[in-house]
Amino acid sequence: MITVLRIGHRPFRDKRITTHVALVARAFGASSIYIDTRDDELENTVKKVVDNFGGSFEVKTGIEWKSFMKKFHGTKVNLTMYGEPIEKRIDEIKSGDDILVLVGAEKVPIDAYLIADYNISVTNQPHSEVAALAIFLDRYFDGKELEKSYEGKINVVPMNHGKLVKYIPDEDQCLMILKSENADDLIIRHVETVYKVAMRMADCIPCDRRLVAAGALLHDIGRTKTNNIDHAIAGAEILKKKNIDDRIVRIVERHTGAGITSEEAQKLGLPVKDYVPETIEEKIVAHADNLVSMDRIINLKQLMDKYENKNLHDAALRIKKLHEELSKMCGRDLDDITKDL
Numbered sequence: 001m002i003t004v005l006r007i008g009h010r011p012f013r014d015k016r017i018t019t020h021v022a023l024v025a026r027a028f029g030a031s032s033i034y035i036d037t038r039d040d041e042l043e044n045t046v047k048k049v050v051d052n053f054g055g056s057f058e059v060k061t062g063i064e065w066k067s068f069m070k071k072f073h074g075t076k077v078n079l080t081m082y083g084e085p086i087e088k089r090i091d092e093i094k095s096g097d098d099i100l101v102l103v104g105a106e107k108v109p110i111d112a113y114l115i116a117d118y119n120i121s122v123t124n125q126p127h128s129e130v131a132a133l134a135i136f137l138d139r140y141f142d143g144k145e146l147e148k149s150y151e152g153k154i155n156v157v158p159m160n161h162g163k164l165v166k167y168i169p170d171e172d173q174c175l176m177i178l179k180s181e182n183a184d185d186l187i188i189r190h191v192e193t194v195y196k197v198a199m200r201m202a203d204c205i206p207c208d209r210r211l212v213a214a215g216a217l218l219h220d221i222g223r224t225k226t227n228n229i230d231h232a233i234a235g236a237e238i239l240k241k242k243n244i245d246d247r248i249v250r251i252v253e254r255h256t257g258a259g260i261t262s263e264e265a266q267k268l269g270l271p272v273k274d275y276v277p278e279t280i281e282e283k284i285v286a287h288a289d290n291l292v293s294m295d296r297i298i299n300l301k302q303l304m305d306k307y308e309n310k311n312l313h314d315a316a317l318r319i320k321k322l323h324e325e326l327s328k329m330c331g332r333d334l335d336d337i338t339k340d341l
């Protein structure tokens, strides 16, 4: 793990460049940054980026740098134009475990050079802490840091021309999206109940709660266009056009029953492909929807009866299997966890 220590930060002068140091640290694979001078504004800016773009990067300002550096367990590297060339020492540095990388703003006190295990230069020419840190991290990770995925609320879709950003809407945004599609009260009451059931499942099953929440609230958006079996596909199409995260689009597309296989899709006249929920978030939303009839929560027995009465024996069995699978992951029968809702 790499920790960056930024010293000599002057909030009135260095806010922008220290923010850049922090963003480079995060984007190029460091786990955290500690900054000597207290700067709430800077801290909040970086936290907001982490919240939106994902990952678990930590930022803290107002650190007494010298004792922090002394107490750090691991290899301490001071980046300075006066040091030894990075290319000569990087293999040795890599062989250690945790690394503390120090970058300065104003003149770096001599103590930092003495406490450091390595004083390392990225050329002996003067340039910038941003560039020095970026090159250090890139050499340290051998370029692998560029492949890291963050899965944030906001995800940039790479393209040659233009800009495309997909996002995970929060609860308020989901309701606004439903309203923008003229979802009626019946739809809203139903999705809000499914949301409650799904979030209960998310309390006991490891999953991405943001995807479950948005998937549950948006799963029936296609009903604003059709109430047929293809409403899930219609919903997915609406959300794709609104640049909603692909993982939510798939939750919506795969929420019918315990899924529709490609053979069943062919018989039903749907575009032929598998609509079976695969990820845990897809399974949770599909089954939360199974356990809600209009805006009423039902149990497995009532659900099975509903399917058997329609002679949908295979679908009933698949749903029962899904109920058992999720109950096992939760550690309790799902009928128990929704009893008091």
Ligand SMILES: C[S@@+](CC[C@H](N)C(=O)[O-])C[C@H]1O[C@@H](n2cnc3c(N)ncnc32)[C@H](O)[C@@H]1O
Pocket (backbone or CB within 6 Å): 078, 079, 080, 081, 082, 102, 103, 104, 105, 106, 107, 108, 120, 121, 122, 123, 124, 125, 126, 127, 128, 129, 130, 132
């Ligand atoms: C603008 S410089 C200030 C340097 C300052 N004069 C000093 O006494 O270190 C800020 C930081 O950029 C980094 N830096 C600048 N040039 C560098 C180089 N050639 N190699 C490594 N780091 C460098 C160092 O971390 C330095 O503390």
